[in-house]
Amino acid sequence: MSVTIVRGAIAVIDGSGRVREGDVTIADGVVVESADTTDAEIIDATGCVVTPGxxxxxxxxxxxxxxxxxxxxxxxxxxxxxxxxxxxxxxxxxxxxxxxxxxxxxxxxxxxxxxxxxxxxxxxxxxxxxxxxxxxxxxxxxxxxxxxxxxxxxxxxxxxxxxxxxxxxxxxxxxxxxxxxxxxxxxxxxxxxxxxxxxxxxxxxxxxxxxxxxxxxxxxxxxxxxxxxxxxxxxxxxxxxxxxxxxxxxxxxxxxxxxxxxxxxxxxxxxxxxxxxxxxxxxxxxxxxxxxxxxxxxxxxxxxxxxxxxxxxxxxxxxxxxxxxxxxxxxxxxxxxxxxxxxxxxxxxxxxLGRPELGRLTPGSAADLCLWDVSGVADAGVADPVAGLLWAAPGRRPRTVLVAGHVVVDQGRLIRADEREVVARLFERVKR
Incomplete structure (x- = not known):
């Protein structure tokens, strides 16, 4: 079993408006209540709000x-x-x-x-x-x-x-x-x-x-x-x-x-x-x-x-x-x-979409989630970091993104593709 722990977030939003503290535990691509964490991968969410994807x-x-x-x-x-x-x-x-x-x-x-x-x-x-x-x-x-x-x-x-x-x-x-x-x-x-x-x-x-x-x-x-x-x-x-x-x-x-x-x-x-x-x-x-x-x-x-x-x-x-x-x-x-x-x-x-397993971080949900860094100057003075996700920092992007428990964006960069190559190929095709 592959286990990942997202740890240290300022807040975790479970997708139905509920905000909590604590870890998000992922086992084989699914959010779980608990798991054997002996060999778990730890993702540091310090300074972040965690939301469902x-x-x-x-x-x-x-x-x-x-x-x-x-x-x-x-x-x-x-x-x-x-x-x-x-x-x-x-x-x-x-x-x-x-x-x-x-x-x-x-x-x-x-x-x-x-x-x-x-x-x-x-x-x-x-x-x-x-x-x-x-x-x-x-x-x-x-x-x-x-x-x-x-x-x-x-x-x-x-x-x-x-x-x-x-x-x-x-x-x-x-x-x-x-x-x-x-x-x-x-x-x-x-x-x-x-x-x-x-x-x-x-x-x-x-x-x-x-x-x-x-x-x-x-x-x-x-x-x-x-x-x-x-x-x-x-x-x-x-x-x-x-x-x-x-x-x-x-x-x-x-x-x-x-x-x-x-x-x-x-x-x-x-x-x-x-x-x-x-x-x-x-x-x-x-x-x-x-x-x-x-x-x-x-x-x-x-x-x-x-x-x-x-x-x-x-x-x-x-x-x-x-x-x-x-x-x-x-x-x-x-x-x-x-x-x-x-x-x-x-x-x-x-x-x-008829997909109740998505858009949530509750046990049994797919482990699709985002870490939003709210420690920068754009969030200075924000009283509610959850509301601040939307009201503060227009154009905000997540630091880390997981889909089915796999990291697909890290430090704001795609893991599985070169962003510049993606852009260049499309421009080449439409000749602009």
Whole structure:
């Protein structure tokens, strides 16, 4: 048995808002109450707050290759979508680009304390090697030591083609695995159309059938700006009305964004068992609104946190977006406490993925954790080091990151890859 002890932290956050003192004991990649520590490896957490590894519940890793493109900032979503599509076409999305973008996005994630990323992949060129693209993203995650949830999405794809591709990806990546989760828990497959603004009822139905056959999670985006306008114009109904009719308001579904929702719609979401993902780092700069997180939580909706993609957010720094979530929450209701937002970024996101073993540091949980050094000048004068994780030191990065008990970031550096090489290869591929 391999035993590791994380010792000497100022505080340990277990992922459900509880803060404690003491060690974190890890045995064979799992947090345990106690173990024989005779030959244990000791990780010194002096001066640090220890948290569960952050869980990014909504990302588009491909967009890591398309950040700050001219003509994509400060424009309406109806103009942003075709601008991004043109950039994808010009670059030629294939397994190579998918893998390089995922590698860069996942490297960034680990360096920012994110140990699990849900990648809602929506770009599938005609005659694309879809299994090759999915496998490239999965290989990037495995090489770096990150957990990946690969979401076979759809955006104006032929419904039959999308469903067949989803079947092929499940068979190739997680064959005979109920729930679409690999035996080691490092890879998960899910499905999800982009939203009612781009995909018809048939796409939702056929991908839903794939999900039902394999026990996969379902994910989509709802109630931003453009999808509300299009749904009302095209169907005479709002997105959540359509999702309810199409069988996509259910406990296995997670909805990203939810910026424009009424009290009645919140009640319906809560009653259905749907979970939500807040993405302020995308929605705020794009002018898409602020999700009423406090109202969702008070209604009983499980809420996670996501960055969304580099084409809208330009970063994959979930803790920075957690700080933004605190700042903008007062615009739509009472200000969220830091403990609630940290829970969203850990256990809340994990629950939306159907992964209760992630985002926590309680016995039986996966040993994914971060050591955040709070001994520097940026934390001088901070009365509450837990709240200070979010309020102080914008852009804070962890000193050490473990995934499944293995150190993948140490002293702020990747263990399994050269950061400069990751960057250079992506720039070479997109010729920028």
């Amino acid at each position: 952050l869980v990014n519940a909504h990302h588009h890793l491909l967009q890591t290759a398309f950040r700050t493109l001219p003509g994509t900032r400060g424009i309406p979503m109806r103009e942003w979508l075709p601008a991004m599509a043109a950039a994808y076409t010009a670059a030629g999305v294939d397994p190579e680009l998918t893998g390089l973008a995922a590698r860069a996005g996942l490297a960034e994630a680990l360096l920012c304390g994110v140990t699990t990323v849900a990648d809602h992949h929506l770009t599938w060129p005609a005659d694309a090697d879809t299994v090759g693209m999915a496998r490239a993203a999965a290989t990037a995650a495995a090489d770096l030591g990150a957990r990946l949830v690969f979401v076979r999405g759809a955006a104006r794809d032929d419904p039959q083609t999308a469903a067949a591709s989803a079947e092929d990806i499940v068979s190739a990546l997680v064959p005979n695995r109920a729930g679409g989760v690999s035996a080691d828990g490092m890879l998960q497959v899910a499905v999800g159309p982009a939203g009612v603004h781009s995909d018809p009822r048939e796409t939702f139905a056929l991908l839903g059938e794939v999900a039902q056959r394999h026990g996969l999670r379902r994910r989509t985006q709802a109630n931003e700006v453009v999808d509300v306008e299009i749904a009302v114009s095209r169907y005479g109904k709002r997105p959540l009305d359509l999702l309810e009719e199409w069988g996509w308001l259910a406990p296995d579904v997670t909805l990203a964004h939810l910026c424009d929702v009424s009290d009645d719609e919140i009640a319906r979401v809560a009653a259905s068992g749907v979970s939500a993902t807040h993405a302020p780092g995308c929605d705020v700069p794009m002018g898409w609104g602020v999700a009423p997180v406090r109202r969702l939580l008070d209604a009983g909706v499980a809420v996670g946190l996501g960055t969304s993609g580099g084409g809208s957010n330009d970063a994959g720094h979930l803790l920075a977006d957690a700080r933004l979530a605190l700042q903008v929450s007062a615009l739509v209701g009472p200000q969220l406490p830091a403990s609630d937002v940290l829970t969203m970024a850990t256990a809340g996101s994990a629950d939306g």
